[in-house]
Amino acid sequence: MTSILIDGSVPVWVAVLTVAREALVAVTALTLASMGARRIDVTFAGKAGTFGLMFAYPLFLAGHSTLSWADTAEVLAYVCAIPGLAFSYWSAAGYVPLARRALREGRAGKAGGAGKAGEVARP
Numbered sequence: 001m002t003s004i005l006i007d008g009s010v011p012v013w014v015a016v017l018t019v020a021r022e023a024l025v026a027v028t029a030l031t032l033a034s035m036g037a038r039r040i041d042v043t044f045a046g047k048a049g050t051f052g053l054m055f056a057y058p059l060f061l062a063g064h065s066t067l068s069w070a071d072t073a074e075v076l077a078y079v080c081a082i083p084g085l086a087f088s089y090w091s092a093a094g095y096v097p098l099a100r101r102a103l104r105e106g107r108a109g110k111a112g113g114a115g116k117a118g119e120v121a122r123p
Contacts (some may be wrong), residue, residue, distance in 0.1 A: 001015060001018075001019065001057075003092070004060070004061060007064070009059045009060050009061050009063070009064040010057060010061075011060075011112065012054070014081050014085070017085050017087065017089075018053060018083075018088075021085075021088050021089060021092055024088030024092065025092060025095075027097065028095075032099055032102065032103060033121075035103055035106075035107075036103070036106045036107050036110055037099065037102040037103040037105075037106040037107075038101060038102045038105050038106040038109065039092070039102070040095065040098050040102045043091050043094055043095070043098075045087045045088075045090050045091035045094060046087070046088065046091035046092075046095075048083075048084075048091075049084050049085065049086040049087035049089075049090075049091055050088065051082070052080045052081065052083050052084020052085075052087060053080070053081065053084040053085070053088065055076075055077075055080040055084075056077045056078075056080035056081035056084055057077075059073045059074070059076045059077035060073075060074065060077040061079060062074075062077075062083070063075075063076075063077050076107075
C-alpha cells in the first residue's frame with residue numbers, strides 16, 4: 001500500500017481511511033481476545049466493504065497506468081472505493097454491540113467452567 005500511495009496511484013484519503021479502519025479492527029480484536037471474549041463472526045457489511053476495496057485498489061493502479069481504459073478504471077475505482085469504505089465503517093460500528101456481547105458471553109463462559117481449557121462458550 002505504501003508504494004502505491006507514494007506513487008500517487010491511490011488517493012491519500014482512501015489509503016488513510018482504509019489503514020485506520022484495519023488498524024482499529026485489529027487492535028480491538030486483539031484486545032477483546034486478551035480479555036476473554038468469544039469469537040465474533042464477520043458481517044455481510046464487512047464482507048461487502050472488503051469486496052469493494054479489493055476491486056478499488058487494483059482499479060486505482062489501472063487508472064494511473066498507460067492502459068487505454070485508464071480513465072474508466074479510475075472512475076470504477078471510486079465507484080468501488082466509496083461504497084467499500086462506507087460498508088467497512090458501517091460494519092465497524094456494527095461490531096460495537098457484538099463485541100460487548102462477545103465479551104460478556106466469553107467471560108460468563110469462563111466463570112461457568114465452559115468445557116476444556118481454551119474452549120469458548122457458544123450461544
